[in-house]
Every structure is written in structure tokens, then in C-alpha cells.
Amino acid sequence: MGEKQMAIIEINNLKKRYGTVLALDGVSLSVDEGTVFGFLGPNGAGKTTLIRILTGLICASSGSFLIDGRKTSEAKERYGYLAQQPSYYGWMTGRELLDLSGNIYGMDSKEKKRRIPEMLHLCGIEDAADRRIGGYSGGMRQRLGIAQAILHDPKVVFLDEPVSALDPVGRKEILSLITILRERTTIFMSSHILDDIQKTCDEVAIINKGSIRIQEKTKTLLRLHAQPIVHMEFDSKEAAQLCHLRMKETGIAASKSDYTVSIPSGTYDSESNRILTLIGKEGLKLEKLEHQEATLEDVFMHHIQEVTDDIS
Secondary structure, three states: OOOOEEEEEEEEEEEEEEEEEEEEEEEEEEEEEOOOOEEEEEOOHHHHHHHHHHHHOOOOOOEEEEEEEEOOHOOHHEEEEEEOOOOOOOOOOOOHHHHHHHHOOOOHHHHHHHHHHHHHOOOOOOOOOEEHHHHOOOOHHHHHHHHHOHHHHOOOEEEOOOOOOOOHHHHHHHHHHHHHHHHEEEEEEEOOOHHHHHHHHOEEEEEEOOEEEEEEEEHHHHHOOOEEEEEEEEHHHHHEEEEHHEEEEEEEEEEEEEEEEEEEEEHHHHHHHHHHHHHHHHOOOOOEEEEEOOOOHHHHHHHHHHHHHHHH
């Protein structure tokens, strides 16, 4: 039996109120050491508010939390932070920024001298280290931001929407870097990009309207709360509409979108003979039959819709 991982972040009933707006409504989470933790939610759900509280930038209205067993004021050397929209002095070089960051972290000169070139290399910006940051691309700026966040070898790194403003190439670079970093530190990563979270994170929490809807290991979440889908694409919208209607009449639950009728894989497996007979009988032309694996989007949309249903 494997050894149980220790929680490096423990959050208990955190609330944050801005006037009449309750931005966080009793958030409780536990994050295991050595994991990549995905904090998932739509824009305005409370992701950035929680990260700002955990990094000591703002105070909670109530509740408590510990990072590596300590309060924020006692644990500043134990975490790193990359803001959603980091800003730098454009006239500085990347190397100069890391030197300044090392001073802020209180690193001694010897350790700083050793770590700066190591981080420049790890984050893939050593060739641009002595260029002004104002000339960096978006992906380079994010990689520099990660380099400064991990310069002092923290036990936890908070990344707030690290790829949301990047093009596909920049996103791929940052996600690859996060995969490398998981061997060095615990990563708490917020995002609203579902595919990135599914590919990168060991565990996921979904937040909406300031409340945690679910927290679970990513693989378990997909196994228990999502299901693979079969998409049947027809040659016309009318054909898809007729197929959907006939399936409904015979008690086969499915959904329709333009040219496509979609059905859970389990249902298709048990009803395939009836479905194909129905299609043949109506003379419908099936262009494509496609199996789609279970995705985090299924889970996400379910829990976001659940909130909407509760409110309405």
C-alpha cells in the first residue's frame, strides 16, 4: 500500500467579501505535496481572489489556511507566484529582473549567482537573458515570470492563468515547462482552459460563484463523472433532425447539433443494431461515425449548469 501524500496547502472555510459581493463563499481545499493542482472555473468565479489571499496580497474576510504548515506571513520563502498579467520594467533585462527578484526573496549572493543561470536555462530564455524585457514575446515573458517565481526554490508555486493570453505555440511551451517543474515543486495552477487542465493536472477543483463544486483526482473525475460519446454526422441537418426524432420515439436518449446526433458510448454499444436499422430504414446518409473520449468539459459544464439551476 502506497504512502499517503501530505497536504502542503490546507484551506478552511475561506470567505472574501467586497461590499455586498461575496467573492469567496466558504472555500475549503486540501492540496497534496508534489502534485500539479488545477483550479478550474469560468472568468469571475473566484480563482484569482483565492490565489491573492494565499499569496498574502489581500486578506480574507474570514477562514484560515496554511502553506507547508505555516501562515502566509511565516511562509513567504516557501512559495512563488506568477500573476495573471505580470508587469515588468521593460528597460530591465531578464537577468536583471531575476537578480532583483533574488534580492526581494532575501537570497544570498552566492545562491543567487548559482540559481539565476540555472533558471534561465530551465525556462528556455538564456539566449535572451541580456535583452530588454520590453522586446520579449508573450511566451518569453511568461517563462521569465515562472523563472522568477521558482528562483528561490519554493515548495509551492502559484500560477494564475499562466497561458490564457498566449497563442498556441506559447501555450505549448508553458505547459511543457510546467510538466518539467512538477519534478521540483508543487504547482497550484488556475485556468479556465479545460484541455490544458486535463492534460497537465493530477487533481482538479472546480469553483463557480465563489464556491467549490467538486474536488477530485483528474482520472477519477473523468471515470466517475464523464463519459465517452459517439457522434453520428449526417449529410444534412434534416437527416440529423429525423434521426434524432426517430431515436426519441423509440426511447433512445440523444442530443442533436446541426448535422450531428450524439449519444453516450455505452448507449450506442447496447443500441447500435436498432440505431443502424433505423438509419437504413429511413434512407439516411451517415457521413461519419466518431468516438470521443471522456473530457473534463463534460464535468465542468455539468457543475456550472448545476449552479445556474440552483439559482433559477
